[in-house]
Amino acid sequence: MRMGIAIDAACDLPAEFLREHQITVMPITVKVDGETFLDDRDEQEVRRFIDRKLGSRSHSAETEPCSIEEVQKLFLERLVLEHDCVFCLTITATRSPIHDHVVRASFGVLKHYREVREAAGMAGPFLMRVIDTRNIFAGAAPVVYEAVRLIEAGEAAPAIRERLSYLADHVYGYMLPRDLHFLRARAKKKGDRSVGLFSAVLGSALDIKPLLRAYRGETGPVGKVRGFEHGAETLFGYAAQRVRAGLLVPMVCLSYGGDLAELAKLPGYDGLRSACEETGTALLETPMSLTGMVNVGEGAMTLGFAAEDHAVAF
Numbered sequence: 240m241r242m243g244i245a246i247d248a249a250c251d252l253p254a255e256f257l258r259e260h261q262i263t264v265m266p267i268t269v270k271v272d273g274e275t276f277l278d279d280r281d282e283q284e285v286r287r288f289i290d291r292k293l294g295s296r297s298h299s300a301e302t303e304p305c306s307i308e309e310v311q312k313l314f315l316e317r318l319v320l321e322h323d324c325v326f327c328l329t330i331t332a333t334r335s336p337i338h339d340h341v342v343r344a345s346f347g348v349l350k351h352y353r354e355v356r357e358a359a360g361m362a363g364p365f366l367m368r369v370i371d372t373r374n375i376f377a378g379a380a381p382v383v384y385e386a387v388r389l390i391e392a393g394e395a396a397p398a399i400r401e402r403l404s405y406l407a408d409h410v411y412g413y414m415l416p417r418d419l420h421f422l423r424a425r426a427k428k429k430g431d432r433s434v435g436l437f438s439a440v441l442g443s444a445l446d447i448k449p450l451l452r453a454y455r456g457e458t459g460p461v462g463k464v465r466g467f468e469h470g471a472e473t474l475f476g477y478a479a480q481r482v483r484a485g486l487l488v489p490m491v492c493l494s495y496g497g498d499l500a501e502l503a504k505l506p507g508y509d510g511l512r513s514a515c516e517e518t519g520t521a522l523l524e525t526p527m528s529l530t531g532m533v534n535v536g537e538g539a540m541t542l543g544f545a546a547e548d549h550a551v552a553f
Contacts, residue, residue, distance in 0.1 A: 242390045242399075243322035245313075247304065247337045248278040249330045250372070250379040251494035251541065253525040260387045263318065265310060265327075265337070268303040269529045278302075278529035285526045289497055292537060300533035304337035310344035314367065319352040320359055324366035324396050326386050326403065330375045333456040338371050345369055366396060370403050373456045376531045377543035378412015380492035380523065385545070388488075409487055410545045412453035413478075415470045417538040419448070450474060450553055462553025468506055471540065473553060475507030478542055479514035487545040490521040496532040496539045499524055 245263040257264065257280060266279035271293045276284060318325050332338035345367045352365040372379040382403055389399045448470045450462040464470040478491055495502050502508060502524060515522040527541065535541070
């Protein structure tokens with residue numbers, strides 16, 4: 240059985256990784272000050288966005304995920320011909336309508352795929368499995384990484400689906416923003432009250448940053464630190480501890496809303512890299528998606544890994 244993977248653009252993974260494993264990206268349209276960008280993990284588009292500083296608070300942005308019709312078109316014109324089974328992995332349904340769009344699109348795909356495949360001289364059924372990673376940005380990456388590993392290991396589709404659904408409940412995604420005013424404005428626009436006005440003003444005045452966690456579809460603060468560099472050091476140190484304690488998937492993903500070269504300069508980064516090297520854990524780094532930058536802010540960082548339940552203390 241030919242198996243494939245499709246993700247939405249807000250699942251932060253390196254473009255090279257996506258190309259190597261032939262992962263299809265369902266794009267998200269980003270509109271900034273009347274200008275339209277297609278967020279599909281294209282490196283040049285991300286670079287152009289960062290260079291123009293379009294993720295700063297001075298710009299008004301909107302995001303539009305793939306429509307139901309666009310998802311159906313992608314599958315019926317291409318994916319049902321290239322694969323016999325596709326795992327569709329999306330960021331959490333509590334933060335984006337894209338999961339709902341893909342689920343609804345699947346009804347039309349499964350209804351019409353036979354005629355498309357028969358016209359191309361292809362026999363046999365087509366399977367479309369939609370899985371909510373229950374996380375966002377780098378937090379969605381471990382589920383995608385494991386899907387690749389299981390497919391390449393020759394696992395059966397039911398076993399893969401069961402494993403990915405289990406992992407979705409054990410993925411931890413962390414976010415460290417730079418600009419609380421920006422984060423609050425975006426959260427307010429989406430009806431999220433997790434970053435209040437008082438907290439934003441006080442945090443900006445004292446350079447206090449929240450450490451936010453996405454876990455099982457819920458996002459909220461789990462700690463606070465003084466300054467972005469201290470926050471990075473705290474988060475890297477915590478991730479290194481979890482790496483040494485053992486992860487469910489041997490990888491950690493970092494996404495950054497800026498030049499990736501800046502990551503290695505942050506305090507604590509070398510410690511995380513050493514922990515990954517010692518344990519044979521992959522450390523993936525990627526520019527944050529355009530969708531991530533317009534929602535979390537330029538210069539923000541997200542980090543994701545999968546682990547057994549554990550207490551979090553910062």
